[in-house]
Amino acid sequence: MTTKKAIIFSDLDGTLLDHYSYQSTAAELTLQQLRNANIPVILNTSKTFAELEVIHAELKLDTPFIIENGAAIFIPINTFNSQPEDTEIIGNYWVKSFSLPRQHWLNLLSELSAEFSQFYRGFSSLSVAELSDITGLDLAQAERAKQRQYGEPIQWLGDKVTKKAFIEQLVELGASVVHGGRFIHIEGFCDKGQALIWLTEQYREYYNSSSVYTIALGDGENDTPMLEAADIAVQIRSPVHDFPTLYRQYKTSQSRLYGPQGWAESIQQLLAEQLLAAQQGSHSI
Ligand SMILES: [Mg+2]
Structure with missing residues (x-):
């Protein structure tokens, strides 16, 4: 039996980071569990490269990340076996851009x-x-x-x-x-969904597997293309606006809690078995 490999795409502000405090404390334990289970967390945000480099290190992530609403993907060199087509090397990253400067x-x-x-x-x-x-x-x-x-x-x-x-x-x-x-x-006409689709394809080739599936989490209207493009969509509850309208209904949920609390709650519901199995695996070593 092939195990299905999950990839998580997540917005930051109002989703993994609290809308007011910009803290991710409530999601830290879940992030740690995802690291242990080797489930990639891809930040997909309107923030800049300069902001992401810092936040990435704070969240102890070594995965690719998507900046400025899907304008570019920064992939740490050696994430995959070879440099993906149509990327350029900038610093320590393979960079795929979708927008004019x-x-x-x-x-x-x-x-x-x-x-x-x-x-x-x-x-x-x-x-x-x-x-x-x-x-x-x-x-x-x-x-x-x-x-x-x-x-x-x-x-x-x-x-x-x-x-x-x-x-x-x-x-x-x-x-x-x-x-x-x-x-x-x-x-430019780029969005978080287009970036999700391109990067998922790279993971699919890397894992040599069609059983990759994506989970996307976001709270804002700019997350809608990412949520529509993912296999599983989670809308994170916002303290400042209603849930944006999604066309899809299949495999779509809305968190009960706000921001990072809602993020952790939703991941725990979706991946309970995989997180538990990884935890038991690490205890038996
Ligand atoms: Mg947001």
Whole structure:
């Protein structure tokens, strides 16, 4: 019998990290169990490479991670037997990118600046201190959050009607506009789902197995493509908004608890047997 291999794709803010405190404490034990069971946890987030490198180390992960809403995947070199096609080497990573660089999207925004620039504040125009104020990140974290490579998040200050017109014009110019927890992201047509599909294919080749299956966990609207693309979808309950609408219903659940508590609760329900077997295995060594 072939054992099915699970791969977990997870959002960070509001999912593995608490919406307010950015802490993952409630999920730590489960993360440890997943490490013991050799089940990869792939962070799939709107955050930047600079932020992810730090968070990855804090969470003791050595797996690939997906940044800026699916714009690029950073795969630690030697994760797989050989360098995946269509990737480049940047530092210690094989990098697969799905989006044009940030400057392209900043140029589009400046084309529309006469009409709309008074209605929003973009990351590029915010100081580190201002970004820290808006997000609750400390100054060092806010500095890393500003180092975006692929898209521009903005905070909308105007009314809904103007926002609709602004978004329509951006879409006409070839941008994708995605609502995250606090910001609207102006970026290329990449998403967390496309990145999940590409990376899962690499794992499938690596494991030489068609029995790989994916579990995705997320709380926001920008998680929807990832949740739709996964074999099992878990919507994490948010303290600030309702569950976004999913088309799928099969193998879809909604956590009872918020953020990292809901994350741990859902993983424990889905993988109880595998986590227990790994635990018993490690005790018998
Ligand atoms: Mg989120």
